Amino acid sequence: MKHHVFNFQHSAFSTAHLNSLLDAVTNLNIIVIGDAILDCYLEGFSDRLCREAPVPVVTVTNSEYVPGGAANTAVNVRSLGGKVTFISAIGDDGEGSLLCQALSRRSVPSKHLIVQSGRQTLAKQRVMASSQILVRFDFGTTDAIDEDSEQALIDELERRYPECDAAIVSDYGYGILTQRVIDKLSQLQARHNHVLVVDAKNLAAYRHIGTTAVKPNYEQVLKLLNIPPLKADNQSVKSRVEQILPYGDRILELTGATIAAVTLDAEGGIIFERGSQPHRTYTQPTIQSRTAGAGDTFVSALTLALAVGAATPLAADFAATAAAVVVGKDGTSVCSAEELREFLLNGETGEEKDTGTRGHGDTGNFSIQSPRVFEAASNEVPPQKYISDLNQLLALVTSYRKAGRKIVFTNGCFDILHAGHVSYLNYAKALGDILIVGLNSDNSIRRLKGSSRPINTLEDRIQVLSGLGCVDHLIAFEEDTPSNLIRIVRPDVFVKGGNYTKETLPEAPLVEQLGGEVRLLPFVENRSTTRIIERIRELAGKGIGD
Template sequence: MTSDLLHRIDSWTSLTVLVIGDAILDSYLNGSTDRLCREAPAPVVAVHQQLDVPGGAANTATNLASLGSRVVFLSVLGADREGERLRQALEQRGVSSAGMISSEQRQTLAKQRVLAGSQILVRLDQGSTEEISPELEQQLIDRLMTQFPQADAVVISDYNYGILTPRLLHKLKSLQSEFPRTLVIDSRQLSIYHPVGATAVKPNYDEAIHLLGLPKQPRDRAEQITPYGDRLLQLTGASIVAVTLDVEGAIVFEPGQPPIRTHARPAPQNQTSGAGDTFISALTLALASGASTTTASSLASTATAIVVQQPGTTACRAEELRQSIIDARSPSKLILDQSDLATYVQQYRAADRRIVFTNGCFDILHPGHVAYLTQAKLLGDVLIIGVNSDESVRQLKGNGAGQSFKRSAHGLICLKLC
């Protein structure tokens, strides 16, 4: 199972994904504070660092690239400093900005967060949210018509900030009908995408209960949503509906199948920004590579669990996802034969883990062994210990030698040599 998942991730490098949606510049001003200003009871923050990262649809594009695929990103920016900073942030993360249109008619969407330590004190939002002009709309449609047939998958990331116009949606429907693709949609207004023919949609909890007309509740959200899987599929027109539930994980529906439930690792609220973008990126790539809905849901949840352990708006790297899968399915200590060990070594090398090897008799385990094994473990990420067989020990030490050591210390992989 592990090798199948790793092979699936490896195959993502052959995929081209088209992303279209609202690009946002997420900017973090990190500093410290130890006093209030004289004008008002507000903290004075001494800024030490400014970090610009792609947000919104741009974060989805970044996650797709980080997970290994080639990304074509279509959006509209303002011809301003924020737009240039967003382009630079994308290029630094391996996403070409060539598909984005700059316009004097627009102001780039930007969300600037001021932090003291790890605490967000204030968020300042700016940018155009009205519908794009007919001229910009036509430019986007022209690029969409060129890129759609060449893509293996298409992701719509719609924050309702004016990029996805009715005319563009109509063109998307006709393209999907003529060139069926893995089409995944993340939108605050999913009902308008019903005619498009989506492979999957990803509403969050608030969006799902809005579609269903249900009241919001603070806990047991999966139990509240579960009876309405068929209704969500009907309302969205999608083949798969994946509802993300924050700390409760996600629940995934498809026709005629029991719901798929995934769970989340607890994480601070200020580290969950962009987690939905990671989920939809991994889900899209898994489905486009032919994975089952269960496998795709598992990979998406694993990738999301990685990014929510990191501060700010972040992306999951393919190497991190691979290693997480290896770690989850590998006990901390194993005794393997040579053929099984070769498989593990290949996986650890692919994940760029440093491997250390040593061997010994270990018929009598003494403090010297403990000291040198501890030192060996510090030299890398994985320590492989070759343990001489009983026959080998007797050849070296005579017939009176004791049984060879058969147990591994914590975190070690042992190989019994013949």
């Protein structure tokens, strides 16, 4: 297995950061161009089966029409405080009128929609019984728009593009984003260089248009990379995050974007950016989320944040927080500025949800430079990563577990930190959400390695390891093995270097007994503290290096 070096950026944006961002995005002019859909919800109850066939009979008590697809993205931008120019094409039919009415009720103007006669507006009708979707019927024309509509749409884009603050493409592959429209977008972008975010089923089609960010979901990223989905019985790769993580550069290359925000539903997301370490966004996993369009919310919030110049990790956390608001809702949903504020007020940001303990690593602090421009600055002291007390450790892991975070634990001396350690710790972090490191105390190192060790005191080792973004928490232990810590942490994953085997690892049975998994990571050859010390001794013996 190829040994990748991963180093997540871990931000800790406070509620204040996200609130200020919410203020700053108000009234931005955002173009949303893409496939407008009318989402219909026929809601009712079912208490019997049909006589003709064993299918439920639903007594419909309510019907609702909601903007869907690109129209949902437009509504999300609006409800977060942006002004929207929504460009799409609909038919001259009842569904088209219902969609315009639904948009207007949500303060999104339909005056930029092209009406193509004879086209059937896209509509997706869900039949629900007691909040459960039983079936979805899809109607509407999915062929490319006709030439006249295409020209009208291009003209509209040409008129509006110069004055916008950012643009979103929401392309479900239903005929709005023709090659000519994409080419026009590319020309306009070359001229104006706006924040341009693309959410498209076929991202490869946007590779050369100067995209700022793309937002593929799991299926889209698999398609882009031409790789199969993760199988449940895969022994070496256990999560989507782990599967996608090595592909950051490839995704950026294939999409031509500067930023790729890959959303992985209940696993949150990974944000890749050229020249930066990947950033994770977290979510409270909702196993049976009935939301449609969390991705639309994510892309809307991400675009607004990038448009005011927020640093990418902050923009991503803002987007993840907005998505967290909608995943609690049923059906096609939006996140409003008020809901987001309330969510933040309750201390439930994407990073802090339920734990109250995050807030370590890169602070990504920012200040407002002009009403619309944010800039990253790092003048906050990172909160302590070191845990000095076992009760505090227990409280911490309990809250992480409650928030659905996957806890990875490893332990070691980390006496003179070297490249092998860094690579190994980054890899360990990638196996879950939170990495806790058990550090041998000075006495326990003396017992294990002799009286000349450690070279660096516990205090110094704590300080050095705290500087790594991948390490979330550190705790020292006096004993020869970290068994006591393992009993408290009950790690989901216990990690050691490949110089051990499961058989020679004394902690392995305990970890498995507690329901955790033991992972042995690839060993980086020729990197060890002992080797470094030997080398220094050799050189000193030759009289070199004084």
